[in-house]
Amino acid sequence: MKYLILYFLTLTTIAIAQDTKYKGQAPISSIPVTVSKPTIPQYKGTFEVTDGLYFTNDFQGGRLNGIIEGENDTIVAVIAAENVPINSSAWYAFKVWSDVSKNVTLKLTYQNAKHRYYPKVSTDGLNWELMDSTKIFEIGKGDQKFGGGSQSEAAVLNLAVSSDTLWVAAQELQTSTHVFAWMDEMAQSSFISVAEIGKSREGRPMKCMHIGAGKDKKMLMIISRQHPPEVTGYFAMKSFVENLVADTKLAKKFRKEYDIYVVPLMNPDGVDNGHFRHNVGGIDLNRDWADFNQPETSAVRDFMREKVKDGGKFYFGIDFHSTWDDIYYTLPDTIPSNLTGFTKKWLDGIETEIPDYKPNVRPTSRLEPTWVSRNFFFVEFGTEALVFEIGDNTSREFIKKKGKVSAEQMMQIILDDYK
Numbered sequence: 229m230k231y232l233i234l235y236f237l238t239l240t241t242i243a244i245a246q247d248t249k250y251k252g253q254a255p256i257s258s259i260p261v262t263v264s265k266p267t268i269p270q271y272k273g274t275f276e277v278t279d280g281l282y283f284t285n286d287f288q289g290g291r292l293n294g295i296i297e298g299e300n301d302t303i304v305a306v307i308a309a310e311n312v313p314i315n316s317s318a319w320y321a322f323k324v325w326s327d328v329s330k331n332v333t334l335k336l337t338y339q340n341a342k343h344r345y346y347p348k349v350s351t352d353g354l355n356w357e358l359m360d361s362t363k364i365f366e367i368g369k370g371d372q373k374f375g376g377g378s379q380s381e382a383a384v385l386n387l388a389v390s391s392d393t394l395w396v397a398a399q400e401l402q403t404s405t406h407v408f409a410w411m412d413e414m415a416q417s418s419f420i421s422v423a424e425i426g427k428s429r430e431g432r433p434m435k436c437m438h439i440g441a442g443k444d445k446k447m448l449m450i451i452s453r454q455h456p457p458e459v460t461g462y463f464a465m466k467s468f469v470e471n472l473v474a475d476t477k478l479a480k481k482f483r484k485e486y487d488i489y490v491v492p493l494m495n496p497d498g499v500d501n502g503h504f505r506h507n508v509g510g511i512d513l514n515r516d517w518a519d520f521n522q523p524e525t526s527a528v529r530d531f532m533r534e535k536v537k538d539g540g541k542f543y544f545g546i547d548f549h550s551t552w553d554d555i556y557y558t559l560p561d562t563i564p565s566n567l568t569g570f571t572k573k574w575l576d577g578i579e580t581e582i583p584d585y586k587p588n589v590r591p592t593s594r595l596e597p598t599w600v601s602r603n604f605f606f607v608e609f610g611t612e613a614l615v616f617e618i619g620d621n622t623s624r625e626f627i628k629k630k631g632k633v634s635a636e637q638m639m640q641i642i643l644d645d646y647k
């Protein structure tokens with residue numbers, strides 16, 4: 229176990245700079261076709277590469293499409309997407325062990341994508357640390373400082389491998405097992421329950437958590453993980469929700485008035501199959517909120533419509549994601565909604581409460597067709613709505629803090645200004 233010292237870096241010390249000038253993605257201009265397309269199933273199993281050296285992808289969230297002996301004692305791992313075209317957000321996750329302790333030079337190579345995620349390592353699949361940066365060598369790095377243009381063609385990892393299993397993954401593993409366990413734990417509270425609102429294409433439950441008194445007059449909708457590798461967005465959602473259920477005067481008062489609905493895992497099949505972005509229908513779910521060709525998006529739409537039919541009103545919809553930097557994709561500030569002007573006040577409040585933090589806010593005025601969840605929430609239900617993006621490398625401590633401050637500010641402003 230000596231080699232673990234090499235990895236003794238905490239996730240808060242990540243050194244990759246965030247560029248506040250990063251502006252985020254351009255408006256979506258092409259017309260999405262969200263009718264299902266084939267995806268390529270991944271062979272699942274254990275590979276013995278050389279004598280006594282083993283790799284496996286045979287676990288939830290695993291992704292390792294092939295592994296071969298390369299030149300100069302290098303082992304080459306092939307990582308491929310579920311289908312193409314696809315974003316260059318190559319997820320990888322595998323376990324490695326060896327009969328005899330040794331250093332393994334492993335080259336991560338990608339098909340239809342580049343190296344994006346800084347490797348995390350774990351000895352149990354639950355507690356993760358950043359891999360020691362002196363053991364990572366990126367090859368063919370892009371000339372941009374930030375974003376897609378900064379990605380490398382490949383990455384070589386020097387791994388100290390022994391008979392103890394070493395987990396290596398693009399981000400901390402948060403599969404359906406982890407997420408559902410968190411929901412069950414939350415549901416120990418008397419005012420929280422979990423219900424199934426549909427099934428994914430592969431038959432996994434679409435689970436929705438309810439927080440509140442159950443008046444169902446004033447409601448909020450929170451979703452995350454439409455895109456499987458976007459674990460930092462999931463962490464922000466988790467912290468946000470955990471602060472909405474806090475045992476504080478503010479949170480109690482808020483929960484008396486507002487019922488909160490949370491679907492933390494919008495794409496359970498994609499997550500458990502180790503996808504880069506799509507569901508098992510081969511579709512980017514966050515382009516399906518106009519046509520609803522996929523069961524995962526339809527489940528949430530039907531659930532919300534049912535609640536409204538029963539006399540409720542949604543005031544706010546938040547969709548948590550991850551990208552290169554922390555960004556808020558908002559509606560225009562002045563647009564009339566069920567909470568007109570709220571988002572601006574809220575983001576101003578967050579800025580005031582977190583010293584030296586300047587939120588990167590990107591309003592979008594093109595709201596139809598409602599391909600993305602934010603637009604659907606607003607156009608169909610009149611909610612304030614936004615996409616809450618967290619950087620891939622944002623420190624996990626900062627994510628927690630941001631989730632907490634965001635929840636507190638939201639509750640305070642809604643209670644004070646929208647009586």
Ligand SMILES: [Zn+2]
Nearest residue numbers: 455458549550
């Ligand atoms: Zn996303």
